[in-house]
Amino acid sequence: MQLKIQFVVATLVLLIKFSDASSGDHSPFYQKCVAKCEIGNCTEDGKEFKEDTQAYINRITLWNCKQECQYDCMWQTVEAFHERNWRTPQFHGKWPFIRVLGMQExxxxxxxxxxxxxxxxxxxxxxxxxxxxxxxxxxxxxxxxxxxxxxxxxxxxxxxxxxxxxxxxxxxxxxxxxxxxxxxxxxxxxxxxxxxxxxxxxxxxxxxxxxxxxxxxxxxxxxxxxxxxxxxxxxxxxxxxxxxxxxxxxxxxxxxxxxxxxxxxxxxxxxxxxxxxxxxxxxxxxxxxxxxxxxxxxxxx
The missing domain is CATH 1.20.1070 (Rhopdopsin 7-helix transmembrane proteins)
Known part of the structure; x- marks a missing residue:
């Protein structure tokens, strides 16, 4: 009985995770890219940069290190999808946009x-x-x-x-x-x-x-x-x-x-x-x- 309950709970957790994900951010390519970027560039909490390399406009518009990694990896993932003739994916429920002066859209x-x-x-x-x-x-x-x-x-x-x-x-x-x-x-x-x-x-x-x-x-x-x-x-x-x-x-x-x-x-x-x-x-x-x-x-x- 306990094993069944654990299975149901695990299934619900996975369903919640998948419902919040999109094909882009759910892809292993994107996840590995973000993880590698964070390890190499971000502090442990993902908010600060190990080296001050961020553009000034992105700093004043409050883009943290993890978000910068997600943005860069988003475009790498889009390129990878297009190379395979796959449709443009969404990321975290949104379409990819080119950032202009810190603007998302x-x-x-x-x-x-x-x-x-x-x-x-x-x-x-x-x-x-x-x-x-x-x-x-x-x-x-x-x-x-x-x-x-x-x-x-x-x-x-x-x-x-x-x-x-x-x-x-x-x-x-x-x-x-x-x-x-x-x-x-x-x-x-x-x-x-x-x-x-x-x-x-x-x-x-x-x-x-x-x-x-x-x-x-x-x-x-x-x-x-x-x-x-x-x-x-x-x-x-x-x-x-x-x-x-x-x-x-x-x-x-x-x-x-x-x-x-x-x-x-x-x-x-x-x-x-x-x-x-x-x-x-x-x-x-x-x-x-x-x-x-x-x-x-x-x-x-």
């Missing part, structure tokens, strides 16, 4: 900052065309702040992937989706219900976001739950926006912009479903999604 960093930049340009245009006394002007400024904050953390996360930057990226990405839903709710209710109701709606959205962010930061990130919640809230918001656009299509001629924004946002999201090696090891479909969302901001300000 340079294209995603640049396109995230592009989104933030366009929000700055459009809020400036919004202020020039809309009087401060108009209803809900404050709401669009809050939307601007939430979006820029989220794109900032998106750039930070793609620059360097730590647990804290990952949590902030996921939480802030959800903040944009939830803010879109809040914007829709206030737009529908602001002239139809008492202010106390609007205040309660605001409190609900704030606490909903805080609870989700707290859940994400409580141990290992639940990727499945996070994805399901994002899709649910985004779908609900899109259906409400489309209904509002259809209802106001004759009275407010500009609603076509809102409809186009919502429709195109859903279409470009399909890029997230494509899982393939990055082009030139720089641009993947996730970064292309960030690129495509940037010009859509023009339709909402």
């Amino acid at each position: 340079p294209a995603s960093v640049i396109f995230s900052l592009l989104n933030a930049f366009i929000h700055f340009k459009m809020i400036k245009k919004f202020r020039e065309k809309v009087r401060p006394t108009c209803p809900l002007v404050w709401l669009w400024h809050v939307y601007f702040i939430v979006c820029v904050h989220a794109w900032f953390w998106s750039a930070i996360f793609h620059y360097r992937d730590f647990l804290i930057t990952e949590i902030l990226d996921y939480a802030c990405a959800f903040s944009i989706i939830l803010m879109n839903c809040y914007l829709m709710s206030i737009r529908l209710l602001h002239d139809k219900v008492p202010k106390i109701v609007l205040s309660l709606v605001t409190v609900f959205f704030v606490f909903f976001f805080m609870s989700h962010a707290a859940y994400l930061s409580a141990g290992k990130i639940d990727y499945g739950y996070n994805m399901e919640l994002n899709i649910t809230v985004a779908t609900f918001s899109a259906l409400c926006w489309f209904s509002w656009c259809y209802y106001n299509r004759k009275r407010q001629k500009y609603v076509w912009k809102c409809a186009i924004y919502v429709a195109l946002s859903g279409i470009v999201l399909l890029l997230e479903l494509v899982d393939s090696p990055p082009y030139f090891f720089l641009i993947d479909h996730h970064s292309l999604w960030h690129l495509c969302t940037a010009p859509l901001v023009i339709f909402i300000f």
